[in-house]
Amino acid sequence: MEFSPLPVSTFVGAFLLAFPALFSIVNPVGAALIFHQMLADHPAETRKRLAPTIALYAFFILLGSLLLGGYVLNFFGVSLGALRVAGGLVVAIRAWALLMAPEEHEERKADQASSPAKARAEDMAFFPLTMPFTTGPGAISVAIALSSQRPVEGHSVIPFFMGASLAVAVIALMVWVFYRASDRVLSLLGVNGARVMSRLMAFLLMCIGVQIVASGVEALVTQFLATR
Structure with missing residues (x-):
């Protein structure tokens, strides 16, 4: 039995596109440091108990945004090319903010997570430790932008979403691992090391955001020339 190389290529390409984009915006290594700080008054066992719950919530939020976000926007009449341009711009703008001032990004996430400081740790698992701390509007917008990169051909759509979904699963697994070992991350990497990363x-x-914008512009130009 022979298999077409296209689905495998699409699967791997989707993973290699989605993983670095989601890793950059979620940043499980740097987030683990803030996670440790926000739960510094709780025992280590509490952090270990919350880590898998937060990772599971993050997985479903990112997966839902990835699988449904693009189709929801298309339902409202947003073309694939326009979605790629807008999504790529959002990704690039957020990347610029992270590149220029990662400290401000960390402080904003810490402020969002510390608002219900008096709540029990278990009650904080979804809000604010998962949403908006781990997977906030930035991560959701990146996932939606990634969904806009899905192939037009029907036989390549499933491998694309499988590869991107695998990237989401790996990110969720990393959230689990780094949050669970946040004390070790803090001792090994430190705040400055996390900011360099x-x-x-x-x-x-x-770079990924610019690439998405470029593919969107190409799609819009092709569509415009086809109607001439």
Whole structure:
């Protein structure tokens, strides 16, 4: 039995596109440091108990945005090309903010997570530790922008979403691992090390955003020329 190389290529390409983009915006390494700080008054067992719950919530939020976000916008008449341009601009703008001032991004996430400081740790698992701290509007918009990169051909759509969904699963797994071991991350990497990594990943995220914009512009130009 022979298999077409296209689905495999689409699967791998989708994973390689989605993983660095989602890793850059979620930043499980840097987020683990803030997670540890926000739960510093709780025992280590509490952080370990919350880590899988937050990872599971994050997985479903990102997966839902990835699988349904693009189709919802298309339902409202937004073309695939326009969605790619808008999504790419959102990704690039957020990447620029992360690249220029990662400290402000960290402080904003910490402020969002510390608002219900008096709540029990278990009550904080979804809000604010998952939403908006781990997977906030930025991560959701990136996932929707990634969904706009789905192939037009029907036989390539499923491998694309399988590869992107695998990237979401890996990100959720990393959230689980790094949140669970947040004390070790803090001792090994430190705040400055996390910020250096954030800047490197933010630059990669900006490149991905520009690539999405370019593919959107190409689609719009092709559509315009086809109607002439």
